[in-house]
Amino acid sequence: MDSTFEVLYGAAFLDLCGASMLTMQLPNHLRELGASLTTVGFIGSIYGLVQLISSPLVGGYADRHNKRSLLLLCFAACGVGYFLLGAVSSLWCIILLRIYLGVVKHSLNLIKSALSDLTAGLSSPKQLETQGYYQSACSLAFIISPPVAGYLIQMHHGYFIIGVCVTLIYSLNAVLIWNRLPMDGSSHSTSKLVKSTQSSPKMTKDSKDFTADASQSLTQKSFWSFLTLPDVDRTLLLLLLTGCFFHSFSAMIWRNSSTLLYREQFQLSPPQIGWLISFNGCVQAVAGLLVKYITKLLPRSLYQLLLACALSTFVMLSIGNLSNPSYLYVFMVPLSVAAMLSKISYQSYVNQTIGKGHTAYLIGIMGSINSFSRLSSPIIVGYLMDSYTSAMSLYVAAFSTTLAAMLYFTVEFKVRINKSKDD
Structure with missing residues (x-):
């Protein structure tokens, strides 16, 4: 297997591990801060609304520019956002941070789009195999992170400790992408991520359609x-x-x-x-x-x-x-x-x-x-x-x-x- 695929699978695993540790504890954390169940739901819907608006914009930009650089930017921005989310105790600050994270948290869409680019032109079994490995990495994250977060949240300032851990995970993810996906596109697979997808000779019309679908957007x-x-x-x-x-x-x-x-x-x-x-x-x-x-x-x-x-x-x-x-x-x-x-x-x-x-x-x-x-x-x-x-x-x-x-x-x-x- 190309090391580029392994890096992207690892990035998806770390991304879900980090995000799920904090967001799964967020509803109960909000309840402890005195929020009603309706307010908890409102905060969740705000995040979904921002994602719905920003996903097509980020997906379209990623299709025309360097996915690697955008992925690094997303990891860095998410690390800052999740650290602040774990540190603040004001409901209004949490709402603002969820809006901010809704704008910058598109790393999984970018990873899926990158995998779509890498498998464009390959056989259908190879594409299915790639998706299978990706789903396995995501499932593994949901197996490991919830028990860890459940124990950390019981510690003194447990939610803040989880926020620090999530920031470290996103920092590790950024280092992984920076070191294992070189900017010069030295491998054939990496060059597909560095170059614009519009100029890639193997990107057919159907491939571009599916790349757009990876961001779950439709005009x-x-x-x-x-x-x-x-x-x-x-x-x-x-x-x-x-x-x-x-x-x-x-x-x-x-x-x-x-x-x-x-x-x-x-x-x-x-x-x-x-x-x-x-x-x-x-x-x-x-x-x-x-x-x-x-x-x-x-x-x-x-x-x-x-x-x-x-x-x-x-x-x-x-x-x-x-x-x-x-x-x-x-x-x-x-x-x-x-x-x-x-x-x-x-x-x-x-x-x-x-x-x-x-x-x-x-x-x-x-x-x-x-x-x-x-x-x-x-x-x-x-x-x-x-x-x-x-x-x-x-x-x-x-x-x-x-x-x-x-x-x-x-x-x-x-x-x-x-x-x-x-x-």
Whole structure:
């Protein structure tokens, strides 16, 4: 394997280790500072909004300039931001720092974009292998960092200590990129990162589309031009995208409510929360290895999606009525399988239903939908947990997943009607 790939995998691992250590503890830290659950959700939504606005700008700039230099700048800026985030105790300062981090925290998008550049022109198995290594590095970060942060937060000034550790991690990441990715582009792979992607001879039109998708952005013009393509059934497309939104929205609700739920409903300590999140990461890694056997039993993408919706709904309703936190470890297993099935089956089902000729546009649109879900879910979770019970957000997540399943059924029904008309 080219050392450039190894450096980027290592950078992704360190990036997620550092960011997750602090951000996973942020909701509980805000609660200790006296913030309401709605305020916690508002701060999360502010970060999502800034990311949604800044991602296309940073992604477009990175496609035209030196990704290596921009990555170094992101690591340095994040190191400063996370250090200050761990040091301040004012809610207004935290809000300002989350806005600042929303502007500069694009390192993972840049790494994914760089990997896309490096694999442009390579075979499909090689590209899938690259993504597999990248996902493994990310999963490993979520296995290691939560327990470490759970123990550090219990120390005197624990949140500040975590902020210092995160700053050191980002400094190490910057040194790694500086030393292992030389500025002169001495290797073939490194030269692709130094040069503009527009001038790279191996960058085809499709490769550029996927590079843009790595930043999870899609321009409004591209979105509406796709909806008006003559060979696409717009009703079918909108039903699919609506299903995608409710499915993504349910996942984001769980992501934003789980840490608070562990504390508010189950009264778990920070180390217990850390180990539970780490266990979830382990199960997801194992589920990734077992998914191919599940897909052999359910070869159709629709059945995989429906199974994912059924498992998610069952788990959300069960955890919402759970009194013994020990059973949380049991429910992490089907939840992780459902998450993995959703990741691998949705894109396949969309391609089968709409057609493979629009894959890049579809990925971009779904990236925008995921960004909107990431933006709206934190404040909704905060309001629901503040105004009702801690489990209310899980009931909304279960309802959202059920709506997604109903929409998938509607899409399948419409597809069969269209086929019968053609026959």
